[in-house]
Amino acid sequence: MRYTGLLIITLLAAFITGRGQHKEMDYVPRKQDPMYQNKSVDHSKFSELHKNFETVQEVTNTCLKCHTERGKEVMETSHWNWEREAHIEGRGVTYLGKQNLINNFCTGIAGSEGTCTRCHIGYGYDDKDFDFSNQSNIDCLVCHDNSQTYSKAPGSAGYPHQQVDLSYAAQNVGAPGKHNCGVCHFYSAGGNNVKNGAMEKALLNTTRDVDVHMAKDGPDMSCVECHETEKHQMKGKYYGVSSMDRNRATCSSCHTEQPHQTNILNEHTLKVSCQTCHIPTYAKVNPTKTNWDWSTATKLDKDGNPYAIDNDEGRHEYLSIKGSFEWGTNLEPDYIWFNGTADHHYLTDKIDEMPVQINTLHGSYDDDRSKIRPVKIHTGKQPYDTEYNNLIQMKLWDKEEGQGALWVDFDWGRSLEAGMDYLDLPYSGEYDFIETEMTLPLSHMVSPADQSVSCTECHTRKGSRLEGLTDFYMPGRDYNAAIDTAGVWLIILSLLGVAAHSAIRIFSWKNRKIKA
Amino acid sequence: MKKVYLYYKFERIWHWTQAILIFFLGFTGFEIHGSFTLFGFETAVAWHNIAAWAFIVLIAFAIFWHLSTDAWKQYMPTFQNLKAQAEYYLFGIFRNAPHPTKKTVLSKLNPLQRLVYLGLKVLVIPVMVVSGLLYMFYRYPSGAEMKAIEMGGLEVVALIHTAGAFMLVVFVIVHLYLITTGHTLTTNLKAMITGYEEIEDEDEAAAPADESEKKEIPV
Numbered sequence: 001m002r003y004t005g006l007l008i009i010t011l012l013a014a015f016i017t018g019r020g021q022h023k024e025m026d027y028v029p030r031k032q033d034p035m036y037q038n039k040s041v042d043h044s045k046f047s048e049l050h051k052n053f054e055t056v057q058e059v060t061n062t063c064l065k066c067h068t069e070r071g072k073e074v075m076e077t078s079h080w081n082w083e084r085e086a087h088i089e090g091r092g093v094t095y096l097g098k099q100n101l102i103n104n105f106c107t108g109i110a111g112s113e114g115t116c117t118r119c120h121i122g123y124g125y126d127d128k129d130f131d132f133s134n135q136s137n138i139d140c141l142v143c144h145d146n147s148q149t150y151s152k153a154p155g156s157a158g159y160p161h162q163q164v165d166l167s168y169a170a171q172n173v174g175a176p177g178k179h180n181c182g183v184c185h186f187y188s189a190g191g192n193n194v195k196n197g198a199m200e201k202a203l204l205n206t207t208r209d210v211d212v213h214m215a216k217d218g219p220d221m222s223c224v225e226c227h228e229t230e231k232h233q234m235k236g237k238y239y240g241v242s243s244m245d246r247n248r249a250t251c252s253s254c255h256t257e258q259p260h261q262t263n264i265l266n267e268h269t270l271k272v273s274c275q276t277c278h279i280p281t282y283a284k285v286n287p288t289k290t291n292w293d294w295s296t297a298t299k300l301d302k303d304g305n306p307y308a309i310d311n312d313e314g315r316h317e318y319l320s321i322k323g324s325f326e327w328g329t330n331l332e333p334d335y336i337w338f339n340g341t342a343d344h345h346y347l348t349d350k351i352d353e354m355p356v357q358i359n360t361l362h363g364s365y366d367d368d369r370s371k372i373r374p375v376k377i378h379t380g381k382q383p384y385d386t387e388y389n390n391l392i393q394m395k396l397w398d399k400e401e402g403q404g405a406l407w408v409d410f411d412w413g414r415s416l417e418a419g420m421d422y423l424d425l426p427y428s429g430e431y432d433f434i435e436t437e438m439t440l441p442l443s444h445m446v447s448p449a450d451q452s453v454s455c456t457e458c459h460t461r462k463g464s465r466l467e468g469l470t471d472f473y474m475p476g477r478d479y480n481a482a483i484d485t486a487g488v489w490l491i492i493l494s495l496l497g498v499a500a501h502s503a504i505r506i507f508s509w510k511n512r513k514i515k516a
Numbered sequence: 517m518k519k520v521y522l523y524y525k526f527e528r529i530w531h532w533t534q535a536i537l538i539f540f541l542g543f544t545g546f547e548i549h550g551s552f553t554l555f556g557f558e559t560a561v562a563w564h565n566i567a568a569w570a571f572i573v574l575i576a577f578a579i580f581w582h583l584s585t586d587a588w589k590q591y592m593p594t595f596q597n598l599k600a601q602a603e604y605y606l607f608g609i610f611r612n613a614p615h616p617t618k619k620t621v622l623s624k625l626n627p628l629q630r631l632v633y634l635g636l637k638v639l640v641i642p643v644m645v646v647s648g649l650l651y652m653f654y655r656y657p658s659g660a661e662m663k664a665i666e667m668g669g670l671e672v673v674a675l676i677h678t679a680g681a682f683m684l685v686v687f688v689i690v691h692l693y694l695i696t697t698g699h700t701l702t703t704n705l706k707a708m709i710t711g712y713e714e715i716e717d718e719d720e721a722a723a724p725a726d727e728s729e730k731k732e733i734p735v
Contacts, residue, residue, distance in 0.1 A: 257661055264561065267655040270662050365669065455558045461550040473671035476550045476557055480675050487682030494686045498693040501605075508610040 027254060029219035044171040053166040056123050056159065057136040062170070064135065071135030073232040078241070079121045081132060082109075086243040088343050097241050099128075101344050102391060104358045104380045104438035105189035105292060106322075108347075111395035111422040112405070117158045119184040126157035128422075140173070143180045147172035151183065155399065178204050178214065181223040189289070190322070195240075197288030197331065197376045198279065198444035210284050211445050226254075237340075239441055240359060245340025245369065249443075251275075271472075273338075273371040277453040278446045281330045282376060287315055291326035292380040295433035298410040306410065321396075321407040323381075333374030333442055335466055337363030347425060351389050355379065355435035365472035372469065376440045383416055387428035391436075393419040517714045522624060522707055527587075530578050531708055537571045538684060545681050568648050575645070590625055591634045598627040609697060619715050632687070640683055647677040 031037075043049060053059050064071050078084045083097030098116075102108040109116040110128070117125035123137045124130065131137070139158060141150045150169040153161045160166075186192055186200045193200030208215040213226070227236040227249050236249035251274040252259075258266040259274075268277075282288070299320055301307045306320030315327050343360045363370035383392045395418035398405035404418025412431070420427035458466045459476030466474065523531070544564035547554050555563065582588040600616035605628075608616070617626035625633065650673045654665045667673065698704040699714065707713035 258657060263657055264565075266657060266662055270655055270664055455561070456556075459548075459550075459557050472669050473674055475548055475670070475674060478671075478674075479549065479678070483675055483679050483682070487679065487685075490682060490686050491689065494689045498689060502693070502696075504610055509612075512612060 025254070027219070029221050030225055031220055031222075039174070043173050046171070049167060049170045051167060053170070056139070056141075056166065059166050059170050060136050060138050060140055063140045063173075070232065071138055074121070074138050075132065075135060077232050077234070079232075079234070080138065082120065084242075088243050089341075091343070094243075096243060096344060100347075101241055102347060102358060102382075102393065103189075103240050104378050104382070104436050105195055105289070106396065107294075107382060108393050110393050111419050112397035114157045114399060115155045115397040118152045118154055118156065119188070120158045123158050141166070141169050142183070143176045144173040145169040145180065146174040146177055148179050155397070175222070176224050177222050185223075191316075193283060193286045194289045195378075196440055196442070196444070197328075198282040198284075198442050200283075200286050200288075202285035203444070206285070208448050209451070212448050213446060228253075239342045239361060240438065241344075243342050243344065248340060269371075271365070271371055273373045275374050275441075275443055275446070276335065276372050278449070279333065279374050279442050279444075280447055280451060280453045280457075281332055282374075282442050282445055283329050283331050284445055285329075287313065287327035287329045288331070288376065289325050290328045290331070290376075290378060291324075292322070292378070293324040293433075294383060295323060295381045297321060297323035297406065298412055300410060320410065331376070332465065334377045334439075335372050335469055336361055336375050336439065337365060337367070337370040337469065337471075338373040338375075338441060339363040339367050339369040339371075345391065347391055347393055347423065349390065351384060351391070351434065355437040356382070356384075356391065358436055358438040361439050361441070365469075372466065374442045376442060378438045378440060380436045380438070381433045382436045383412065383431045384434045385428050386430045386432050388426060391434075392416045392427060392431060393423055393425070395419040395422060517716060519712050520619075520621060520715050521711055522619065522621060522713045522715075523711045525711065526577075526581055528708060528711055530574065530581070533574055534571070534578075537567055537574065538688065540567050541571065542681065542685060542688075545677075549678060549681075565652060568652070572645060575641070590623065591630055591637060593630050593634055594627050596627065598631070601626045601628045605694075605697070619713065636687065640680055640687075643676060644680045644684070647673050647680065651677060 048062055048065070053062075060071075074080050078097055081097065082099040083095045085093060086096055087093050098109055100108075100110075106112075106116070113128070113130070114126045121139045121142055122130075123139055125137075139152075141160070142152060147169055149172075150164050150166075151161055152158055182199075182201060182204060185196075186203070187194075189195035193202075203211055203214045206215050208218045212218050213221045224234070227234045229235070233247065235247055237247070255274070257269060260266050296318065297320060299307075299318075307318075308316055308320070309318040311317045311327065313327070316322075316325055318324050338361045341362045343362070345356060345358050345360075361373075361375070363373075383394060384390060385392050394406050394412075394415040395404050396406050396415070398408055401408050403409075404411070404414040406412070406415035409415070413429070416431055417427055417429070453465065456476070458464050459474065461477060461479075464474075464477045466477070541564060543554055544560040544567065546552065547560040548557065548564060554560065597617050604613060604616050607613075615626075617623075650665070650667070651670065654667055654670065654673065656663055656665075695704040695708075696702075698707075703713060
């Protein structure tokens with residue numbers, strides 16, 4: 001018996017291995033890679049770049065003199081075209097992007113290009129007639145300037161500030177760093193961290209608690225180390241404008257499909273994306289906008305001037321130009337099934353649901369390609385045509401007064417008219433505001449493994465993070481009420497039976513004793 | 517009365533290991549089910565799986581033992597005395613009536629025990645093992661990737677496993693009570709610990725209620 005016990009204990013011990021630990025990564029971040037530090041080319045030694053450039057196009061043409069084919073590559077990208085070919089089920093082949101889609105923040109660029117295209121990788125995109133075939137208008141520097149001295153000016157259709165030293169910037173080019181990507185992707189929708197909630201300026205200098213990958217006290221990785229790029233085509237998708245499951249940046253490209261020590265965690269990867277457990281909260285440092293209500297915009301103070309109201313943290317609660325906002329910090333994500341494909345609400349689509357889904361991410365438990373994904377759901381209110389029953393693109397910005405721009409003239413009616421007129425779309429003249437929603441998948445601000453979501457945050461009867469996803473059975477959360485009720489009653493009845501039987505036994509035993 | 521060696525060493529080790537495992541699986545299992553918090557979900561899952569493997573190893577040994585010693589015949593169901601046994605538990609026991617089935621080395625179980633234990637062995641435990649293995653392995657690593665058995669999710673397997681667990685809880689309750697119904701309150705318990713039980717001699721046995729009960733139950 002002693003030996004049997006020993007054998008069982010040994011067997012049990014053999015099953016116990018390290019729980020939940022990650023496999024060691026042997027990745028050498030580029031900044032620590034000697035190969036990367038010893039650059040083969042030092043652009044500051046090229047005499048062609050030591051000159052007083054008259055125009056930005058002159059810089060671009062100088063780049064293209066050596067990098068002869070890169071211009072053609074760039075013109076194939078969505079960073080340049082602001083649209084891409086996509087097949088969407090039910091719609092067929094479409095061409096979608098920032099050019100023509102609406103979002104749940106500043107809505108759309110139509111009629112306001114001059115200011116929006118500050119984030120276009122080109123020069124002079126100030127209306128819908130921009131020439132996308134002229135490679136001299138590619139802005140090489142905005143992505144490749146490593147000196148952090150180059151920046152684009154507001155309201156200038158992508159042209160830089162006058163004072164930028166183009167020669168100095170051109171001599172200091174290299175692979176894009178965090179700053180280059182961040183200048184647009186951290187500040188999208190008009191301010192730091194407004195849109196995504198997990199991409200913001202804090203990532204420029206951060207710690208492992210906020211982002212294990214980009215942390216200064218960690219590997220200090222740059223964006224393009226995950227968003228690998230070939231021929232200027234960057235891996236990665238933003239599903240505010242993307243629709244198809246292709247060329248995505250994945251965790252598994254470095255971490256493999258089975259990165260955990262234990263099978264039970266690896267099994268989760270079939271249905272649960274890495275982000276679900278490893279991004280427990282977003283907007284960890286600075287707040288992100290959670291609600292944007294356009295309907296309150298255009299109020300003016302008693303002098304007829306636009307004004308702003310700030311909340312306690314110094315964030316805009318109200319702006320005459322944009323309406324009312326809500327902000328959030330350290331937010332728990334929402335969760336959806338997502339298979340990498342999405343549809344979008346076109347301006348020409350009729351409104352058939354409330355709130356209007358600005359984008360729709362597809363997926364379900366039964367779909368093999370779907371995984372649970374953490375998302376930020378951004379709610380809002382946008383103008384819509386009460387007669388034609390569709391959303392309306394307002395014209396937001398113009399250089400001059402009197403062109404109908406909302407941010408200049410503060411007149412809803414004229415702004416909506418000007419926006420739809422610009423797009424050659426019908427507008428009845430009758431408008432109101434309608435609730436809208438946009439879903440933004442989260443992939444950044446990955447937490448250290450020991451801070452990831454724990455089992456019972458999902459596997460629990462009450463308050464599960466996944467309580468919104470009800471199309472599957474999850475242990476710890478789900479049960480069948482009939483089986484549980486029947487089971488509990490069987491237990492109660494058997495206990496009662498035992499109690500009754502033993503009571504009669506004791507009673508009859510005492511009776512016999514008395515008789516005897 | 518005479519002292520008889522009724523339960524072999526293997527039988528006793530098997531019985532008590534099984535008892536410990538069923539209790540442990542019950543507590544960890546119902547924690548995973550969300551019924552209460554005891555060890556913590558993650559620990560409960562890890563230990564439930566380990567205990568399940570230990571149980572499967574034990575079952576393998578038990579099957580081998582039962583086949584190689586012919587002990588499986590103890591569980592052949594019989595309707596002989598079944599009614600008498602049921603009537604004993606319902607009425608006779610209160611009148612201090614004699615046990616209708618005599619224990620012998622060749623026939624240790626009364627007809628009710630035979631039925632219930634056989635049900636456990638061929639129905640409840642196999643269902644628990646199969647549903648449990650599916651629960652563990654409906655997703656499994658295959659080389660560098662994870663694969664899945666297409667069974668439309670966990671629901672059916674999980675519900676069967678849960679229903680089986682409730683059956684086992686009920687079995688344990690009733691079983692724990694019925695072991696007190698031996699010659700004395702602790703006769704059966706002592707027998708399962710020491711292996712020895714005092715059983716009545718043929719001659720001393722009280723007269724059976726009717727003739728049919730006289731027959732030896734074939735083993």
